[in-house]
Amino acid sequence: MxxxxxxxxxxxxxxxxxxxxxxxxxxxxxxxxxxxxxxxxxxxxxxxxxxxxxxxxxxxxxxxxxxxxxxxxxxxxxxxxxxxxxxxxxxxxxxxxxxxxxxxxxxxxxxxxxITERARAERRLRTEYAVTRVLEGSASFREAVPRILRAVCEEADWEYGELWRCLPDGDVLRWEGAWHVEGFPSREFENAGQAIAVRRGVGIPGTTWATGRPEWLDELTPARHFQRTRAAEALGLRQGLSFPITGHSGRVLGIMVFFSRASHEPDPTFPDLMADLGVRMGQFLEAEHADDVRRQLAERFSKAFYLNPLPAIISRLDGSRLIDVNESFVRAFGYRREELIGKTAAEVNILQPIENRAAILEPLSRGEGVRGIETVLRTKGGELRQGRLWSERVDLASEPTILTIIEDVTDYRRAEARLIESERLASIGRTAAFVAHELNTPLTNIALLTANLRGQITDPALRDRLDRIDAQRRVAGKIIEGVLSFTRSTDLKKETTDLGVLLRIAAEQAAAFRREGVSLALDLGDASVSASVDPLKMSQVFVNLIKNAFQATEQGTVTVSLRPEAATAVVRVRDTGKGMSPEERDQIFKPFFTTKARGEGVGLGLTFSKTVVDAHGGQIELETEPGKGAVFALRLPLGSPAA
The missing domain is CATH 3.30.450.20 (PAS domain)
Known part of the structure; x- marks a missing residue:
């Protein structure tokens, strides 16, 4: 590769x-x-x-x-x-x-x-909410059945769903309706269902009736007493799910069965969810009083809300106030519930920027859901996290509200960004190595030609011009050497190293770049500070930082300090130069970006330094303001003390 x-x-x-x-x-x-x-x-x-x-x-x-x-x-x-x-x-x-x-x-x-597990969790939540809303908005069970079958098929990826109802005498089940996705050739299968009466323990619905438990069906075969085997084989059905509709007393009132031509990885918790929804349907079927039904559904909804492992909030549809948050939200964002309830989104300032709320409210106002919109979220402590939002309109107590589920994707996005940046730097490195190699040949020829001419020319003016040509050739050579150093392998040869010794040597090597009127202060502490590093590469990093500080400082002091802090060794290189603007600071570690005058560098030193520090599991950061100089802070994991 x-x-x-x-x-x-x-x-x-x-x-x-x-x-x-x-x-x-x-x-x-x-x-x-x-x-x-x-x-x-x-x-x-x-x-x-x-x-x-x-x-x-x-x-x-x-x-x-x-x-x-x-x-x-x-x-x-x-x-x-x-x-x-x-x-x-x-x-x-x-x-x-x-x-x-x-x-x-x-x-x-x-x-x-x-994301199968995440999708399953979302699918379960969507299915529960969809069925709950259908039951809340239906005047009768007959009206609700086709909408429930459709909701479960669409939210849980089934192609066909059907209802079997117990006859009043309680001896057999009869087929009572179905729903299927567009293009599903269900006529023969439906006709076969309508033609039979199913007794307890016979066939798929009869078995579920007898056990009173939901069942995930991985194989639809005659051995399973599947009475419509021929029609099922013609359709290519592979999987099914069957669950009972039960009343308050536990009596089975009906069976719902769903089929698909595709195989899904079995979700062990989904049948139990459907059994729970079957209980709700049974309660709806037995209880004609709509207020009683809504009260029971609200209780179950609250349990799903408060026990949800993902952060969740309920707010008014008009965006005016937060109504409730679950425990997962409290843990993730660091607030107490009483700090949030009744506050506006602007007062809490979690969504960053607050204008993003319009992107959520606008589709919800049209009755549409919000699926996986990404935004920045702010915790109570001020930390910014990347999150995905799922929002749905849910009417509670006749009041239009928004249910929002939040998934924190910060760590995933950071890992993804690191991989993409590594690929980008690898591509830049290959290009830079090729260009540097190709330029070295003509520069060598220029050196030979100027040396030849110098031996043949006695005119002082011409010899001066040759010297200028050769000086420019040496500048170009230094630039190429900088490019090549960036492309070299970052494989590390680590050993326990006294960082104070490395810093002293680096300061001596960088001394040639110190201007008159600029002093150097080494504050390396009394005790040695050691870390497991590649001494050659880390020395290059230290030389780069101290050299840059000397070049940035026209008058004043460059201070180099070393201190152990917690489990890290912290090196700080501070200059008293002119500092940098926020725009320059944000680009300082990017390849080929430089604040130096033309000819003084190609903008790869800090990129190389950051690559080496990252490879050591460390961090390098910059603090700077215009007119106030700059401080580069380098943090490395501590090693064993030097002997």
């Missing part, structure tokens, strides 16, 4: 998340990592004989084709997809891709995050 070099090849192959590379033109897999092989069940050779269409259900292939046709080389693709594992089961994944050059192929590098 030469497209990212040895270090990044290992990052690709050993990444715990599935990753692959595919050819943009043919769509064939070009490379897959170990995590993809393990998660999807295909061998590496099987993957390399497949296209990315082969891991999609047929229903998603047209959408995939459209998306690929719309991509260009600069587009980052982001999407939620369903993938097929080797055993035929479906999983939900969030796919992110960027275009790369792979051994001469135009290809895309893909990172696939399995």
């Amino acid at each position: 030469r497209f990212i070099g040895e270090t990044y090849r290992l990052l690709f192959e050993k990444n715990p998340l599935p990753m692959w590379v595919y050819d943009v033109k043919s769509l064939y897999f070009l490379a897959v990592n170990d995590a993809a092989v393990e998660r999807y069940g295909y061998s590496r050779n099987e993957f390399l004989r497949m296209t990315i269409k082969d891991i999609r259900p047929p229903s998603e292939v047209p959408r995939l084709t459209r998306e690929i046709e719309s991509l260009d080389s600069s587009t980052e693709s982001i999407g939620i997809w369903r993938h097929i594992k080797r055993d035929g089961t479906l999983i939900d994944v969030e796919v992110r891709g960027n275009e790369i050059d792979f051994d001469g192929h135009r290809a895309r590098l893909i990172l696939a995050l399995d």
Whole structure:
């Protein structure tokens, strides 16, 4: 995998998340990592004989084709997809891709995050809310049934749902209605259901009637007493779910059954949720008094709200006040409930910026839900976190309100950004190494030619011009050397090193850049401070920082300090120069950015320094303001004390 070099090849192959590379033109897999092989069940050779269409259900292939046709080389693709594992089961994944050059192929590098568990949790929550809203808004059970069947099919990815009702004498079940997705050829299957009366313990609905428990059906075979085997085989049905509708006394009033032609990984908690919803339907069926039904549903809704593992809030639809928050929200954002209830969004200032609230309220005002909108959220302590929001309008006590569920994706986004930045720097490094190598040859020729001419020319004016040419050639050589130092491997040869010794040596090496009128203050403490570092590379980092401080300071003092703080060694290099603007500060570690005069640097020293510090598991930060100088703070994990 030469497209990212040895270090990044290992990052690709050993990444715990599935990753692959595919050819943009043919769509064939070009490379897959170990995590993809393990998660999807295909061998590496099987993957390399497949296209990315082969891991999609047929229903998603047209959408995939459209998306690929719309991509260009600069587009980052982001999407939620369903993938097929080797055993035929479906999983939900969030796919992110960027275009790369792979051994001469135009290809895309893909990172696939399995969100099946998250999708299941969302699916359960959506299904519960959808069924709850249907029951709240229906005048009768007959009116509610087709809407419930549709809601469960749409929210939980079933293709067909049907209801079986107990006859008044309680001896048999009769088919009483169905709903199916568009294009599902259900006529023969429905006719077969209408033609039979099911007794307790016979067939799928009869078995659920006898046990009174929900059942996940992985195989629909005659051995399961499936009475409509021929019609099911003609449709290609593979999975089903059956659950009872029970009344207050536990008596079974009916059975709901759902089928699909696709295989899903069984969700062990979903049947229990449907059984719970079956209880609610039974209570609706027995209780004709709408207020009583709404009260019971509100109690169950509150339990789902307060025990939800994700942060959740309820607010007024007009955005005026927060009504309630759950315990997960309190833990995640650091507030007490009493600090939030009754406050406006502007007063709490969690959503950043507050104007983003309009993006949530606008679709909700039209009766539409909000699905996975990303925004920045602020905790009580001022920390900014990246979050995804799911919002739904829920009418409580006849008052229009908003239920919002929050998922914290901060850590995932940071890891993703680090991977993308590593790939970008690798690409820059390859380009820089090629250019530097090509420029070295003509510069060598210039050196030879000027040396030859100097031996043949006696005119002082001409010799002076040759000296100027050679001086410029040496400047160009230094620039190329800086570029090459950036492209060299960051493989570390660590050893326990006294950082104070390294700093003293670095200060001596950088002394040539100190201007007249500028002093150096070394504050390295009385005790030695050691860390496990690559002494050569860390010395380069220290020289870069001290040299930059000397170059930035026209009058005053450059101070270099070293102190142990908690479990880290902290090196600070402070200058009394002119400082930097916020715009310059934000770009200071980017490749080829420099605040120096033309010819004094190419803007790679700090990029190299940050790469080395990151490789050591450390951090490098800048504090600066215009007119107040700059302080570079470098933090490294402490090692054993030097002997």
